[in-house]
Amino acid sequence: MDEEKIVFIINENYDMHVKQAVFFRDGGSLSYTVESDKGKYFLRIVRPQLMDTAVEAVKIQLFLMEKHLPVSRIISDIKGEPYVSRELQGEKYLYILYEYIEGTDPGPEDMEQAGELVGRLHNCMEEYGGELKVRDKYFFIDRYIAILRKKKYARADEFEAYGNEAWDKVKHLPSGYCHGDLYRNNIFKADTGELYVLDFDTSCRSFPVYDIALFCNETDYFTFHEDAYDKTVCMLEQFLKGYQRHRSLSREEKEAIFDLLAVYHFQLQATIIEIYGSDCVDDEFLDNQLDWLYRWKAQCASRAAEP
Secondary structure, eight states: OOHHHHHHHHHHHSSSOEEEEEEEEEESEEEEEEEETTEEEEEEEEOGGGHHHHHHHHHHHHHHHHTTOOBOOBOOOTTSOSOEEEEETTEEEEEEEEEOOOEEOOOGGGHHHHHHHHHHHHHHGGGOOSOOOBOOHIIIIIHHHHHHHHTTOTTHHHHHHHHHHHHHHHTTSOOEEEOSOOOGGGEEEETTSOEEEOOOTTOEEEOHHHHHHHHHOOOOSSSOOTTHHHHHHHHHHHHHHHHTTTOOOOHHHHHHHHHHHHHHHHHHHHHHHHHHOGGGSOHHHHHHHHHHHHHHHHHHHHHHHOO
16 A cells, blocks of 8 residues: 555544654554654554454444553544544545554463453453444355355365364354454563553454464464474463453363364455455465365364373
């Protein structure tokens, strides 16, 4: 996106003079660091594909700010609004400006503290009165199968059979608030040591334990590693020490975490293709993904059979 245009939009709508906007990353939404006469800020530009939940995500963040849960503060525009809406080539984008927090991603030593924060988040969101989009089998499994069939991928039936089996193992899990994208980069560790939750665009009503699965996940999405299962178990043990101080987790939820990591592959791949187009993956990539899933299934079954 044109950085000069971004600077113009911020200067037009916020009480500051921006000197430059520097691209940070593309994680579904576009992220920039913004230098202004009032200091440094963080800008997220929400793509049209995420618009169905983006406005609700802002409401959630404002709610959590009121509840004093650590989230990055949203900077209001000159009209007092928490975001700016602009059209580009006939499609709407949201510009959301945040305070800039110096820090880094959390490490293994922070898992217990992260568990406490996520437990507090899940409890706090039980009081949220806004409308959460319900995410069901279509979102997690079936939309990916539909994409594969549209691409005429020869092994779509295998993906469908695997997805149906994985869903049957998790579909009766307790439902509630789910962040939906709580991988390690969406909890941030400030230089003060405090942890902050970021990016609420995929918030929904689904399985709260899905957040735990994603945050504790030590697997490599692209390459299967035999030791990733045990590394995930270690992260999970530390995380739950903090989480269960605030919120209980059933035996069924704990056991489902590894099935949810398979479900994650379906959900994430569908989202990636929806954002970047069907040509962003080829048959070789899809074959490798299916091989990953088969190997993961075999490893999970083997570990479950251990005494």
